Amino acid sequence: MGESENPTLAQQEQWFRRVLQHAPDVQYRSLTVGGRSALLIAAEGLSSPPWLQSSVIAPLNEVTQPPASLKELGTLVSIHGVKEMYDYREAVQELLRGRALLLLDGLSGLLRLEVREFQQRPVEQPTNELSIRGAKDSFVESLEVNRALLRRRLPTTDLHMEPFHFGDLSGTRVELLYLASRVNQQVLQAVRQRLQAIRTTRVLHSAEIEERLFGKRYSPFPLAQWTERPDRVVAGITEGRLAILIDNTPIVLVLPVTLSTLYQAPDDYAFSPPAGVFLRLIRVAGLTASLVLPALYVAFTSVNHGVLRVQLMLAIAASREGVPYPAFVEVIIMELMMELINEATVRLPKIIGGTATIVGGLIIGQAAAEAKIISNIMIVVTSASAIGNYTAPNYTVGIAWRLCKYGLILLAIPFGLHGMAAGSILLLLYLASLESFGIPYLSPLGPFRWSDMKEDSTIFRSPWSTMPDQQPGTYVPPPERTKP
Amino acid sequence: MRAYRQEISTGQVAVLILAASFVLSSIRIGYIGFRLTGRSNWLFSLLGGLLSLVGLWSALRLQRRGLTLLDALPWSGWRMVTGLAAGLFSTVLVVYVNRHAIDLVRVTLLPGTSSLWLSLINMAVAGYAAWIGVERAMRGLQAAGFFAGGLLLVLSLLPLQMVNAAWLVPWFEGVAPDSWLPGIVEGIYPFSTTAVLPLLPARGDRKSERLAYLGLAGGLVVVLLHTLMGMAKFGVETLITLKYPFISLIDAVRVENFVVERLLFGYLVLWYLLAMIVLGIILQAGAYGLSRAVGKPQTSPWAILVMTVVAVLALQFMRSSTAIVPVQMGLSAGALLLSVLVLPLAALLSGRRQS
Numbered sequence: 001m002g003e004s005e006n007p008t009l010a011q012q013e014q015w016f017r018r019v020l021q022h023a024p025d026v027q028y029r030s031l032t033v034g035g036r037s038a039l040l041i042a043a044e045g046l047s048s049p050p051w052l053q054s055s056v057i058a059p060l061n062e063v064t065q066p067p068a069s070l071k072e073l074g075t076l077v078s079i080h081g082v083k084e085m086y087d088y089r090e091a092v093q094e095l096l097r098g099r100a101l102l103l104l105d106g107l108s109g110l111l112r113l114e115v116r117e118f119q120q121r122p123v124e125q126p127t128n129e130l131s132i133r134g135a136k137d138s139f140v141e142s143l144e145v146n147r148a149l150l151r152r153r154l155p156t157t158d159l160h161m162e163p164f165h166f167g168d169l170s171g172t173r174v175e176l177l178y179l180a181s182r183v184n185q186q187v188l189q190a191v192r193q194r195l196q197a198i199r200t201t202r203v204l205h206s207a208e209i210e211e212r213l214f215g216k217r218y219s220p221f222p223l224a225q226w227t228e229r230p231d232r233v234v235a236g237i238t239e240g241r242l243a244i245l246i247d248n249t250p251i252v253l254v255l256p257v258t259l260s261t262l263y264q265a266p267d268d269y270a271f272s273p274p275a276g277v278f279l280r281l282i283r284v285a286g287l288t289a290s291l292v293l294p295a296l297y298v299a300f301t302s303v304n305h306g307v308l309r310v311q312l313m314l315a316i317a318a319s320r321e322g323v324p325y326p327a328f329v330e331v332i333i334m335e336l337m338m339e340l341i342n343e344a345t346v347r348l349p350k351i352i353g354g355t356a357t358i359v360g361g362l363i364i365g366q367a368a369a370e371a372k373i374i375s376n377i378m379i380v381v382t383s384a385s386a387i388g389n390y391t392a393p394n395y396t397v398g399i400a401w402r403l404c405k406y407g408l409i410l411l412a413i414p415f416g417l418h419g420m421a422a423g424s425i426l427l428l429l430y431l432a433s434l435e436s437f438g439i440p441y442l443s444p445l446g447p448f449r450w451s452d453m454k455e456d457s458t459i460f461r462s463p464w465s466t467m468p469d470q471q472p473g474t475y476v477p478p479p480e481r482t483k484p
Numbered sequence: 485m486r487a488y489r490q491e492i493s494t495g496q497v498a499v500l501i502l503a504a505s506f507v508l509s510s511i512r513i514g515y516i517g518f519r520l521t522g523r524s525n526w527l528f529s530l531l532g533g534l535l536s537l538v539g540l541w542s543a544l545r546l547q548r549r550g551l552t553l554l555d556a557l558p559w560s561g562w563r564m565v566t567g568l569a570a571g572l573f574s575t576v577l578v579v580y581v582n583r584h585a586i587d588l589v590r591v592t593l594l595p596g597t598s599s600l601w602l603s604l605i606n607m608a609v610a611g612y613a614a615w616i617g618v619e620r621a622m623r624g625l626q627a628a629g630f631f632a633g634g635l636l637l638v639l640s641l642l643p644l645q646m647v648n649a650a651w652l653v654p655w656f657e658g659v660a661p662d663s664w665l666p667g668i669v670e671g672i673y674p675f676s677t678t679a680v681l682p683l684l685p686a687r688g689d690r691k692s693e694r695l696a697y698l699g700l701a702g703g704l705v706v707v708l709l710h711t712l713m714g715m716a717k718f719g720v721e722t723l724i725t726l727k728y729p730f731i732s733l734i735d736a737v738r739v740e741n742f743v744v745e746r747l748l749f750g751y752l753v754l755w756y757l758l759a760m761i762v763l764g765i766i767l768q769a770g771a772y773g774l775s776r777a778v779g780k781p782q783t784s785p786w787a788i789l790v791m792t793v794v795a796v797l798a799l800q801f802m803r804s805s806t807a808i809v810p811v812q813m814g815l816s817a818g819a820l821l822l823s824v825l826v827l828p829l830a831a832l833l834s835g836r837r838q839s
Contacts, residue, residue, distance in 0.1 A: 303593075303594070304593060304749070307744055307746075307749045308743060308744055309742065309743065309744060309745045310745075312743060415594060415597075415605065416593060416594060417593050417749065417753055418589050418593045418594050418602070418605070418756070419605070420753075421753045421756045421757060422605050422606070422608075422609050422756075422760070424757065425609050425613075425624075425628075425756075425757055425760050425761065426609055426612060428624045428627060428628055428757075429609075429612055429613050429616055429620070429621060429624045429761070429764075430616075431624070431627075432616070432620050432621065432623035432624035432627065433616040433617075433620045440620075440623055442623050442624070442626075442627045443623075445626065445627040445630045446622070446623030446624060446625070446626040446627035446630070447493065447495075447496065447619075447622070447623050447626060448495065448499070448626040448627075448629075448630065
């Protein structure tokens with residue numbers, strides 16, 4: 001139905017009914033506006049019927065003179081978001097996104113009415129990123145609500161929001177948020193270009209946008225930070241980073257990111273500086289334990305027997321007495337059991353999940369050791385490794401370390417400590433080669449910049465009174481490094 | 485595979501010099517230097533450090549102008565010869581360090597393991613460090629230094645509890661005139677990496693150059709500490725019989741009622757960590773020289789691959805311990821030649837060309 005035509009209301013209704021013949025959720029309601037026929041079209045469940053009744057139908061029923069133009073018709077309804085439209089195919093898209101359409105006989109074009117209202121989750125406590133002293137709200141699946149949560153914390157005109165649409169089928173709305181005075185223009189330009197280059201038919205998950213931002217890559221390490229906490233996003237934005245809000249997901253992406261950023265938790269800044277440093281060091285210790293303990297066990301028991309002192313070695317050997325296979329088989333069995341428990345607890349409902357943990361703990365712990373399937377010391381190693389992994393504030397980076405752990409175990413089987421050292425160097429070099437929109441992943445440790453370390457509070461968290469109120473240099477890319 | 489050029493900062497140059505001095509000094513062969521210069525060896529180490537200062541100064545002058553050694557040379561024939569020589573020098577240095585790394589690993593961590601296996605592992609790690617690019621490898625080295633530096637310092641200083649300072653006296657000993665030149669050549673060995681510095685693309689500026697000099701000063705302190713602690717623990721007569729004096733020094737440290745009894749394993753793992761990244765950077769510098777010699781403007785990954793394969797093959801021919809002495813002296817002579825002759829000349833020429 002073209003712009004130049006002036007069809008009757010019946011013809012327009014017929015066109016809509018034909019195009020939407022397989023959409024039973026679309027409702028049509030005939031009205032009379034000042035003695036002339038009108039048609040209101042809305043999608044069931046996406047728009048608010050009481051709102052339509054009180055703000056559109058009721059005011060229009062009271063009109064005595066028919067409006068002469070769409071503009072005049074728009075003034076008769078009590079709704080702010082009114083837009084004249086002449087492209088009917090685009091109007092259909094708007095209808096399916098929850099807006100209502102109002103057509104009046106004798107007028108070409110129609111009015112798009114902003115009456116979207118659908119069932120959604122209320123703002124609740126975060127489920128993945130808990131905080132003891134921080135805010136208790138988290139993002140939901142509505143972009144508008146998420147945007148409002150951020151706006152409430154940053155009521156400034158410096159906060160810019162750039163809209164994008166992705167997915168020919170899903171038509172997902174995405175918004176790029178940043179503080180114009182703090183964001184690095186190089187990074188902003190690079191992110192914008194990457195977003196504009198995304199071609200997809202649908203976006204259902206934040207990971208789809210995240211992965212597409214960085215092209216074809218198989219790295220397990222995240223180059224963007226995902227969070228469900230508005231305070232973390234605001235902290236990131238005020239540091240000059242960018243946030244990507246995606247409709248229909250309760251997750252917001254923040255980028256660029258460094259490895260040290262992923263190891264910072266909101267509570268680091270909620271307690272005293274010494275406590276903040278202590279918590280971070282605990283996380284580093286947790287990371288070390290989760291990454292190297294199982295491989296070290298294999299190295300010490302299978303290859304490098306002479307490294308530990310004799311008494312300790314004898315204790316390990318005594319613990320392994322009766323276990324009918326080599327240490328690496330023991331480690332692999334235990335680690336796989338831990339992965340099974342992990343996966344079961346994440347996937348199962350909370351009530352059953354608790355049971356699974358207890359059953360798994362009993363089987364892996366007491367029973368397996370008594371049956372001489374594993375040694376007691378192996379239980380200590382596996383538990384320490386698993387608990388160490390849970391200290392990672394970012395789940396994705398925790399999974400990445402878990403994968404690396406298996407690489408180190410495999411290298412430790414034939415080459416012991418030497419293999420572990422070689423594997424650690426490869427891992428370190430790999431991390432050093434990663435960049436998130438030009439920002440080195442190991443920054444500010446590699447390349448080492450003392451001033452950035454202080455500004456960013458990478459390890460030694462500064463007191464609030466001495467923390468500089470500016471963008472840390474960590475998130476400013478060095479010259480000639482802008483690619484993701 | 486793609487070509488790349490990433491520039492390192494002056495701070496990274498400093499870290500590289502410090503790490504390389506530590507790596508090379510730890511595997512300095514006792515019976516070469518101390519046989520030549522006796523208890524005056526520390527003086528020749530100091531002299532070696534001062535001579536490499538000339539090389540560093542020249543390298544920084546070139547880097548300040550955004551040039552590498554091969555950019556500064558005026559004639560294409562010179563560039564080809566120097567590029568090939570740099571490639572050869574780097575390969576020999578890589579083979580030499582790898583040879584000792586395998587030696588140490590086979591003695592301590594993996595007795596009886598095939599040296600070819602170890603060589604392949606080491607070169608795969610070093611090759612990867614070279615392949616990701618010098619700046620990225622330097623990031624890894626800095627991060628490793630941040631986490632391992634403190635522990636390494638503590639481990640390095642632990643032998644102080646066993647030394648007898650009186651054994652350092654007398655500080656000097658007469659050196660035969662015909663041992664002077666070999667002594668100087670041997671003295672520059674721990675600073676050999678300075679000779680390949682001008683092959684690494686760096687962005688230098690006058691303001692931050694003092695960092696690089698600090699790095700060299702730190703390297704000199706490390707070398708002197710190793711030399712003097714060795715003398716104060718073993719005495720010169722014993723040192724002459726030892727292959728790796730500083731490794732023996734660390735091995736002599738005993739801790740009671742701890743998780744481990746010998747700290748050598750931890751020390752070697754940390755040494756290995758730094759050594760492999762330094763090897764990668766040396767490999768990258770040599771590959772740059774080779775690439776330029778064959779007319780490529782930037783480091784070709786193929787050159788890295790060729791050098792890595794050559795290094796593995798060359799090591800199989802250098803397994804006999806008798807080959808170590810001439811190789812070490814050859815490396816040091818090459819470093820001396822580059823530091824005090826080629827580099828200052830190139831720096832001067834580049835200044836003239838620019839003016």
